[in-house]
Amino acid sequence: MASVTLKDVRKVYAGGVEAVKGVSLDIDDGAFCVLVGPSGCGKSTLLRMVAGLETISGGTVDIGGRVVNAIEPSERDIAMVFQNYALYPHMSVYENMAYGLKNRGTPKAEIEARVGEAARILAIEPFLKRRPRELSGGQRQRVAMGRAIVRKPQVFLFDEPLSNLDAKLRVQMRVEIKRLQRQLGVTSIYVTHDQVEAMTLSDKLVVMSGGQIEQVGTPTDVYRRPATRFVATFIGSPPMNILPGTVAGSGAVSIAGTPVGAADMAAGLRAGTPVEVGLRPEDLHVTEGPEGLPFTVDFVEELGATQLFHGRTGEAELVIQAPTGRIPADAGALRLAIDPAAVHLFDPATGRRVGREAVGMAA
Amino acid sequence: MDKRAIFGGRLLPYALLLPQVLVTLVFFYWPASQAVWQSFLLQDAFGLATDFVWFDNYVDLFSRADYYRTMATTLAFSTAVTVASLSIALLLAAMADRQLRGGTVYRTLLIWPYAVAPAIAGVLWIFMFQPSLGVLARGLRGIGVDWNPLLNGTHAMTMVVLAAAWKQISYNFLFFLAGLQAIPKSVIEAAAIDGARPFRRFWTIIFPLLSPTAFFLLVVNIVYAFFETLGVIDTMTSGGPGKATETLVYRVFSDGRLGADLGGSAAQSVVLMIIVIALTAVQFRYVERKVTY
Numbered sequence: 299m300a301s302v303t304l305k306d307v308r309k310v311y312a313g314g315v316e317a318v319k320g321v322s323l324d325i326d327d328g329a330f331c332v333l334v335g336p337s338g339c340g341k342s343t344l345l346r347m348v349a350g351l352e353t354i355s356g357g358t359v360d361i362g363g364r365v366v367n368a369i370e371p372s373e374r375d376i377a378m379v380f381q382n383y384a385l386y387p388h389m390s391v392y393e394n395m396a397y398g399l400k401n402r403g404t405p406k407a408e409i410e411a412r413v414g415e416a417a418r419i420l421a422i423e424p425f426l427k428r429r430p431r432e433l434s435g436g437q438r439q440r441v442a443m444g445r446a447i448v449r450k451p452q453v454f455l456f457d458e459p460l461s462n463l464d465a466k467l468r469v470q471m472r473v474e475i476k477r478l479q480r481q482l483g484v485t486s487i488y489v490t491h492d493q494v495e496a497m498t499l500s501d502k503l504v505v506m507s508g509g510q511i512e513q514v515g516t517p518t519d520v521y522r523r524p525a526t527r528f529v530a531t532f533i534g535s536p537p538m539n540i541l542p543g544t545v546a547g548s549g550a551v552s553i554a555g556t557p558v559g560a561a562d563m564a565a566g567l568r569a570g571t572p573v574e575v576g577l578r579p580e581d582l583h584v585t586e587g588p589e590g591l592p593f594t595v596d597f598v599e600e601l602g603a604t605q606l607f608h609g610r611t612g613e614a615e616l617v618i619q620a621p622t623g624r625i626p627a628d629a630g631a632l633r634l635a636i637d638p639a640a641v642h643l644f645d646p647a648t649g650r651r652v653g654r655e656a657v658g659m660a661a
Numbered sequence: 662m663d664k665r666a667i668f669g670g671r672l673l674p675y676a677l678l679l680p681q682v683l684v685t686l687v688f689f690y691w692p693a694s695q696a697v698w699q700s701f702l703l704q705d706a707f708g709l710a711t712d713f714v715w716f717d718n719y720v721d722l723f724s725r726a727d728y729y730r731t732m733a734t735t736l737a738f739s740t741a742v743t744v745a746s747l748s749i750a751l752l753l754a755a756m757a758d759r760q761l762r763g764g765t766v767y768r769t770l771l772i773w774p775y776a777v778a779p780a781i782a783g784v785l786w787i788f789m790f791q792p793s794l795g796v797l798a799r800g801l802r803g804i805g806v807d808w809n810p811l812l813n814g815t816h817a818m819t820m821v822v823l824a825a826a827w828k829q830i831s832y833n834f835l836f837f838l839a840g841l842q843a844i845p846k847s848v849i850e851a852a853a854i855d856g857a858r859p860f861r862r863f864w865t866i867i868f869p870l871l872s873p874t875a876f877f878l879l880v881v882n883i884v885y886a887f888f889e890t891l892g893v894i895d896t897m898t899s900g901g902p903g904k905a906t907e908t909l910v911y912r913v914f915s916d917g918r919l920g921a922d923l924g925g926s927a928a929q930s931v932v933l934m935i936i937v938i939a940l941t942a943v944q945f946r947y948v949e950r951k952v953t954y
Contacts, residue, residue: 351850372856384847388869397865398855445855 300362300452308356319509332500340509377446378455385430392426416444456488527649543575559638576642579619590633699927718928735908739886745826750833758841775831779892786824814905840874
């Protein structure tokens with residue numbers, strides 16, 4: 299077991315493309331750290347640099363107090379689960395799991411014991427003699443996990459391990475990965491583009507964009523206090539609404555003339571300053587009174603327990619989420635009450651969070 | 662995926678097969694059966710009388726001591742050519758598979774020798790190994806080897822093996838490279854993380870995954886060494902010196918074409934055919950089992 303520390307890690311490809319632009323990150327021993335971001339944000343590259351599959355153009359990667367920049371992947375004492383599982387097609391499930399141990403000269407009896415134990419934990423004992431191609435996607439995924447855990451490595455690396463599974467299996471494996479990681483207590487770094495996976499799995503959530511870290515924090519932290527507009531719209535489903543607003547006199551904020559409170563957040567900003575107002579769809583409620591944000595419903599999406607109402611307020615598009623049946627489906631024009639505590643403000647120029655709750659780039 | 666095609670009429674599938682069947686019949690079964698028929702005949706030197714002599718040609722063939730020598734020579738030659746061409750091609754392909762600067766140029770250049778006709782390749786190597794003028798011969802003399810393939814049978818054999826293997830390396834290289842590139846990168850990366858160093862990675866992961874390609878090439882190369890090296894041997898040594906480089910296929914050619922012993926030559930053809938068919942069958946029976954597809 300070990301902590302992982304990245305210091306100003308960079309990756310510049312031969313063509314001059316900078317995929318990772320100086321990332322610093324501390325991952326505590328035993329933590330489950332999830333790197334999330336859209337494709338091309340550098341999250342996989344960063345993981346592969348930790349694994350040793352990509353050279354490091356700048357900065358240092360430290361695993362358990364040892365800088366591993368110049369150390370071969372085989373010597374880093376890590377295990378990795380790949381998106382396509384990368385099982386050895388010519389070996390049985392048993393041989394697949396035993397391969398890493400054999401390479402390290404583990405005695406045969408111990409290999410058998412360890413593979414047996416991993417197979418029991420993952421419930422793949424009946425398949426030990428089979429070849430990978432005779433297994434279903436979920437079973438292959440388990441074998442890939444088994445191959446990682448038999449080695450008892452210092453760090454687990456996961457590169458989008460669930461993206462090739464169907465939706466139901468994905469949810470099931472997600473829970474299993476979380477349970478297994480808790481049980482084994484091995485430091486884990488997990489890359490995904492799925493924000494639900496990211497929220498549910500992580501102790502430490504790292505949101506990346508354009509080769510840089512946007513925000514680091516606990517999942518709740520990132521959800522409640524997104525540090526940038528990018529994080530606000532990336533984390534959460536459906537994404538946060540961003541509406542153009544202005545700071546009215548006395549520090550209050552209004553959207554197209556409708557005051558939305560949040561006076562203390564906008565304190566210190568001059569009247570007339572444009573801001574972006576972030577409102578999560580579930581924080582918007584219909585109000586009976588004449589006050590509130592006008593909202594015209596265009597169409598409704600059914601999610602079962604809840605409904606999504608797509609519509610407009612003035613020129614801007616807006617989505618609200620409400621428990622099914624609370625708002626009549628044929629509702630035309632509505633008014634929305636806004637809880638000042640649920641308002642997020644962002645600087646239109648930099649995209650950064652504005653106001654008292656703004657958090658720094660905690661690393 | 663269902664690979665079966667459904668045809669409306671009965672005629673169309675046969676019509677589609679016809680060209681392939683015709684080609685095989687005309688260019689393989691017909692000459693092969695002619696050879697079998699001819700191997701039972703004895704013709705006088707002027708072609709005026711032909712007798713049906715049953716197995717006399719075969720009896721005569723197997724009673725000659727030098728025929729067994731030719732077989733031994735063929736075995737040595739074919740083994741050497743196959744081993745050399747396969748192993749060198751594999752080494753080159755493994756190198757080309759890595760990301761090297763100028764990799765495409767390197768690959769293209771390696772493919773060229775395959776486009777060279779056997780006789781031309783033979784001539785090329787004759788020049789290089791010519792005892793008094795050849796570049797390689799001079800080099801060998803420089804390091805104290807009394808190089809003379811015109812007189813020394815071992816030298817002549819080395820030379821034809823090199824020339825024959827060199828011709829085939831390009832072909833093998835292409836297939837090996839394609840095979841290597843079909844192996845998923847992540848499997849090799851997984852092996853690296855699993856603690857396998859490059860050499861071990863090659864033998865435990867890459868080579869087994871390459872085995873279908875290797876098996877196919879083994880069959881092709883053995884057939885090549887047995888049959889298609891005639892041109893190289895003819896231009897370089899004509900089977901000499903002292904029949905040191907006379908292989909079965911060259912002997913078929915020299916006895917039949919040059920020695921005008923058509924019956925004996927045909928009998929040899931049949932024997933050669935049987936040997937190659939048997940070898941291929943053995944390979945499919947025993948080697949293929951160890952191959953993972």
